[in-house]
Amino acid sequence: MPTGVALRDPREQLFDAAERILLRDGPNALTSRAVTTEAGCAKGVLHRHFTNFDAFLADLVLDRIGRLDAQSAALRDAAGTGTVADNVTGALSDLFGSVAVAIVGLVISRDALRTRLRRTTPTGIPLLTEATAMFTSYLTAERDLGRITPDADVDTLARTLIGAGHLLAAGRPDTPPETEAFHRVATTVLAGVTQERPAG
Template identity: 60%
Template sequence: MPTGVHLRDARQQLFDAAERVLLRDGPNGLTSRAVTDEAGCAKGVLHRHFADFDAFLADLVLDRAAQLERQAGALRESVGTGTVADNLTHALTALFGPVPVAIIPLITFRDELRARLRQARPGGGITILAEATTAISAYLAEERALGRITADADIDSLTLSLVGGGHLAFADREREGGRERDREGDRDPGPPTTEVVGKLVTAVIAGVCVVGPVDCE
């Protein structure tokens, strides 16, 4: 690999390279060498910008979490518009895209990375799930305040069901040698369809929908 390639925006290009490696090879394949090889630069470039590889990974996760914050903003802006089911379906599809889903096991299996994320974001190391939880919970609370879901709706339970179910729906694949497959065969199933996510959402919120002009469905 070339050792003298100049990276105009080194941090972002290294992040993008790490994302490609993570999606292709999974958490076990994400090493500093794999990242710099993918970016086409010398290994020393990464260490000129980050204290060590865990520092790099922590900044990568926080950068991607910031992107989720922007997607969460779109969910907040949808409060009171469209239907609750559609808004949640679109939000889960965005929040659990391929990169966030791939990052979660990376965090889970790297103790030092979790520790650094807890320092950067007090309250928990699984930053991606925390962002999704905060976004869904805030949205449901605002819809409850508007009367679009029942006043006695348990926001915490609904959020747990939506985030947990959404994560399982998008992450329910095994990865072998960078190749995703479903749990029942070798075919690549791809992400769940909007219809599948919609059915999950509808099942979770069915008991709290307010029937009328602002129906959830």
């Protein structure tokens, strides 16, 4: 194994290596040695960029949470277009068809990591909490547009969508759910609160 491979973007390459390990072998296989071996770099590279392995893991999770910003903006921009159920289906499929389930498993399995992440996500499960906020924001926009009933509890709807989506995707990294499965979740959760008019 080479010990002096130059990395163009060491942080991102280490994060990508950690994701591959998570998806292939699960959170228990994630060690600093496993990450640097997977990235094909010297063992000291990780510790030159992060104070310790817990800091690396926390930054990995925070980086992946940060990636929700673009998805959240796109979902909010979709308000008033298509159907609410289709927009929610696409967002659930994007969220849980990615590495998000593995990241949540990592957070749940490591007490020290959860404690560290409490600085930015005081309650709930990091990543899922931020994803819930993404759906709350979108559903609020749809309610403001009159496509969801005025009395709809968008916070509870968002939590229900995230919980059902996570349960649907958990434990199956090699075979993510079909889009139709997420569509059934969306239509069931939103039944009775949508009042859509044909898009103009």
